[in-house]
Amino acid sequence: MDLNDLHGIGAGWWSRILAGFHRDAGLEPTLLELGLILAVALAVSVPRASWRYFGLFVTMVHELGHAFAALTTGRLVKGIHLRFDQSGAMMSRGSGRAGAAWTGFWGYPVPAVVGCILVLAAFSGWSSLALSVSALLLLATLLFIRNAQGAVIAVGLALASSLLVWFAPAALLGHLTLALGIGLLVGSVRDWLNLLGVHTRRRHQLANSDAHILARRTGVPSALWLAGFAAVITACWVHAGMAVAAVAGFPA
Structure with a gap:
C-alpha cells in the first residue's frame, strides 16, 4: 500500500464523516425492534464477559466528561490515563476550588448524559451526526492519552467508531445509536453501583473514588x-424513558 492508497482511504473516511452531518427521518421502531435493540444493549452492558470490553468505552466517556468539564472552567487538560481494569484518571491544572469540584463531578453522570443524548438523537433523526461526532471525539482523545494501556484502548475505540461510520448501513444507524445510548445508560448505573460498593464494602479503595x-x-x-451523581443519572433515565415511551405509543 503506497501513499496514494492511504490518501484515498483517508479521503474516503473523511467523506463518510462529513456525510453524517445531516438529519434523516427519526427512528420509528416497532415494539419488536425496540425489544431487540434493548436486548442488544443489555447484552453488551450487563454480562461480565461483554462488560469487560464495553466497560472500557464507558470509562472513556467518563474521563472525557472530566476533561470537558475542566475545559469549561478554563483548566488545562494535561492528559488521560486508561487501564484495562476499567479504571482511569484525567489530569488537569488550574486554580479555584469550584472549578476543581465541577471537573471532579462530571465523571460518573456523563455516560448517562451521553446515553440520553444518543437515544434522543436516534428518535429525532440525528443518528448520523451523533456517530460522526463520536468518531471525531474518540480520534481527538488520542492526543491526550498518556499511558500504554490507554493508547491501546483509545486506538481500539477510535478504530471501532471509524469502522462503524464507514460500514454501518444507513438503515441501521438509528438502531445502532439507540442501542449505544441504552448501553451507556445501563453502564452508568453499573458504574455508580460499583462506586457505591467502594463506599460500603470495599473502603480500602476509597482513595480512587471521585466522591471521596x-x-x-x-x-x-x-x-x-453520590446522591448528586445518582440524581443526574436518574434524570437521564427518565428523559430517555419518556422518549422511548412516546415513540412506542405507551401512555405518559
Missing part, C-alpha cells in the same frame, strides 16, 4: 456527591 476525592477537597460529605 470531592469530599476531601470541598468538605461536602461523600454521600451527597
Whole structure:
C-alpha cells in the first residue's frame, strides 16, 4: 500500500464523516425492534464477559466528561490515563476550588448524559451526526492519552467508531445509536453501583473514588456527591424513558 492508497482511504473516511452531518427521518421502531435493540444493549452492558470490553468505552466517556468539564472552567487538560481494569484518571491544572469540584463531578453522570443524548438523537433523526461526532471525539482523545494501556484502548475505540461510520448501513444507524445510548445508560448505573460498593464494602479503595476525592477537597460529605451523581443519572433515565415511551405509543 503506497501513499496514494492511504490518501484515498483517508479521503474516503473523511467523506463518510462529513456525510453524517445531516438529519434523516427519526427512528420509528416497532415494539419488536425496540425489544431487540434493548436486548442488544443489555447484552453488551450487563454480562461480565461483554462488560469487560464495553466497560472500557464507558470509562472513556467518563474521563472525557472530566476533561470537558475542566475545559469549561478554563483548566488545562494535561492528559488521560486508561487501564484495562476499567479504571482511569484525567489530569488537569488550574486554580479555584469550584472549578476543581465541577471537573471532579462530571465523571460518573456523563455516560448517562451521553446515553440520553444518543437515544434522543436516534428518535429525532440525528443518528448520523451523533456517530460522526463520536468518531471525531474518540480520534481527538488520542492526543491526550498518556499511558500504554490507554493508547491501546483509545486506538481500539477510535478504530471501532471509524469502522462503524464507514460500514454501518444507513438503515441501521438509528438502531445502532439507540442501542449505544441504552448501553451507556445501563453502564452508568453499573458504574455508580460499583462506586457505591467502594463506599460500603470495599473502603480500602476509597482513595480512587471521585466522591471521596470531592469530599476531601470541598468538605461536602461523600454521600451527597453520590446522591448528586445518582440524581443526574436518574434524570437521564427518565428523559430517555419518556422518549422511548412516546415513540412506542405507551401512555405518559
